[in-house]
Each structure stands twice: as structure tokens, then as C-alpha cells.
Amino acid sequence: MAGIYIHIPYCRKACHYCNFHFSTTRYNTRQMVDSLLKETVLQKHYFDPEQSGNAPSIATIYFGGGTPSILPAAWISELIECIKNNYPVDKNAEITLEANPDDINQQILADWQAAGVNRLSIGVQSFIDEDLQWMNRAHQAKEAYQAIKWAVEAGMLNYSLDLIYGTPYLTDALWQENLQIAAELGAPHLSAYALTVEPKTALFKLIEKGKIPPVDNGKQSQHFELLMDWAAQNGFEHYEISNLAKPGYRSRHNSSYWQGQPYLGLGPAAHSYDGLRTRKWNIDNNPLYLQGINKTGVVSTEEHLTIDNQINETIMIQLRMMEGLDLVSFEKKFGGQAVEVLAQQAKKAIEQGHLVHYNNHLVLTRAGKHFADHIAVMLFI
Secondary structure: OEEEEEEEOEOOOOOOOOOOOOEOOOOOHHHHHHHHHHHHHHOOOOOOOOOOOOOOOEEEEEEEEOOHHHOOHHHHHHHHHHHHHHOOEEEEEEEEEEEOHHHOOHHHHHHHHHHOOOEEEEEEEOOOHHHHHHHOOOOOHHHHHHHHHHHHHOOOOOEEEEEEEOOOOOOHHHHHHHHHHHHHHOOOEEEEEEOOOOOOOHHHHHHHOOOOOOOOHHHHHHHHHHHHHHHHHOOOEEEEOOEEEOOOOOOHHHHHHHOOOOEEEEOOOOEEEOOOOEEEEEOOOHHHHHHHHHHOOOOEEEEEOOHHHHHHHHHHHHHOEOOOEEHHHHHHHHOHHHHHHHHHHHHHHHHOOOEEEEOOEEEEOOOHHHHHHHHHHHHOO
């Protein structure tokens, strides 16, 4: 199975913390969609370059950004139809659209469903208006409540909420309030991210000037503990470090990334992976992307992963999952010597109580989840 990601690089406002590729200038959105349609056709043999008929089925389609929900639903429909006309899309494919609460209404929900969208990722970030204000979000908390209510009434029961914790003004009590609201609303999936301060963002500059307090790592750690407690108490699988789901509601698209499945990225700044050893990424510049697609069709740079690259990447992504790093498949792919090296390097983390060897998997403990990236680096070749 494979996935397709479509990057829509436009937003109404620039959130202070965001370092994704986007533009608040939207005069060329139709030209961008036309270029995305063209790239979709140009890349139709990405999963089967020999055209032997062995291309994997497309199990997931994901509209990310940016803010895909600012596009007319008819344009989303065009893109989905183009994908279906050029790729073998599974009849039960998960089709996700990232949407901001202020873009959601009853009519647009019906239009998205008619287009084939069957899952939403709703960018709530916080149910606290004061948080939304310093983040420079385009919506208020009441709009998030209403958007979720409308989505459920429309039968869009497979949806996810984004929340950010460890932010400058978010107390333990307010973070628990955010989680409690998510539970009361019946959200089946939650993506919860610790605030990161990226260079060149407005947040970085505000902190640098002393206008916003710096991130408190101790507070973030405490919020993560509260998140894990909440998940256990409310029947959520903490299936990936930043993702929690009721049984049956894991994000199939994002799970395919962590499982090393092939995916194709369309649009500026989008990444692709063939599932073997080749990655490519599109240029992260809207005008140059438009120019490249319409002149030469070439907008990407490619790299071939070494065996060490592949080993380290497998460690990094699988360790983040609830099931952990599968040593049986790891040995099949990379050999017994690689497993021996891995076992040696895992000893310290196991002794520290951050990692356990369980049922042929290396799995992070609750304490270890706080240090997931650090532990992965410890295991790298």
C-alpha cells in the first residue's frame, strides 16, 4: 500500500510558531491547483516506473499545508478525481483534509464529503482564547467547538484535533482543561505537540526580544506526563509519541510514514519516498515551483540513502511507535550483524529503564518516551 500527500501552501495568517512552508499571499491559488494537477499526472508512474502493472494501491490521500481548507471544495474534488484517474486508489482509501475551525461550516462539510474526504484533521491548537491570541491563530475557541459539532452532525466521525502543550502561558490546569474538552467532545484522535521554537519564526523573535517567556522544558515534561495519564484514563492508545487514538482511529496515512511505506508528495516543499532507498523533495518556493512544473516538469531534488541511513531512519521512526522497533523485520532487512550492534547500543538505555526488550521488539518505556529522539541517536549506527 502507498500514500499520496498534497501540500497546499497557503494560510490566512502566519501563526507565530509555524515554520512550515506557506504563504499568506493567495493571488495565484488557481494556478497552484492547476500545477498540482499537472504534477499529479507527471508523477503517475512514480510507484511503478517500469509500468509493469505492479504499482501498489493508494491506501491514503492527505491534504496538508498550509491550510487546505481555504481552497474551494470543488478544487479539492478536482485533485481527488485526478489522483483516482491516474493511480490505483483503494476503494476504502483514507482521504484526510487538514482544516482550520474558521473554515468549517455545514455546507463545506457536505461538499468535502461529496468530493470524497472522509477524515478531517482540525487545527484547534488550544481551546483557550488567550493562547490562540498569542499564537496569532485565525479562529476563536467558540469556532472550534462549533466546527467539531458540525463535523459530527455531518457524519464526519473520523477526525483528529491538533493541540499544542508546553506553551509559555499554559498552566497544568489549563492543559488538563484542553484535554478534558477534547474528551467531552468525543474526539477519536488527538495529535498533541510540544511547542518548539524554530529559528526565523515570529515566536523566536518575540522570545529573543523578551516579549514572550521562553519555553520551559520542565513544564513541557510535566504536560507530557499529564497527556499520558489522560490517554490511559480515557481509552486512548498512545500509538506514537505525538499521536493518540481510540481503537480503530489511528491515522493510516501518518502510520504509513512511521512504518516506512512508500509515499508521493505533490506540491512545493512536499517529500516523497519510494519505500526502498530513494527520497526526493520539491522546491520550497511557490513561484519557482509553478515555473518548474509548467516549463520542465522538474521541481525536485533526489538522494539515495546508504545502508547506514536506512538503518538509522528505521530506528528513528519505529521507536516512536507504541509497538517499538521490530527486531525480526530489522534483521531480515539489515542482517544479523546490524541486530548485534543494535543490541549492544541498547544496553545503556535498557539499564536506565528507558527501553525494554519485549517480544522481539525494542520498546520505549513511559520514562523513555520523554527522550525518544535522544535514545534513537544512541542506537544509531
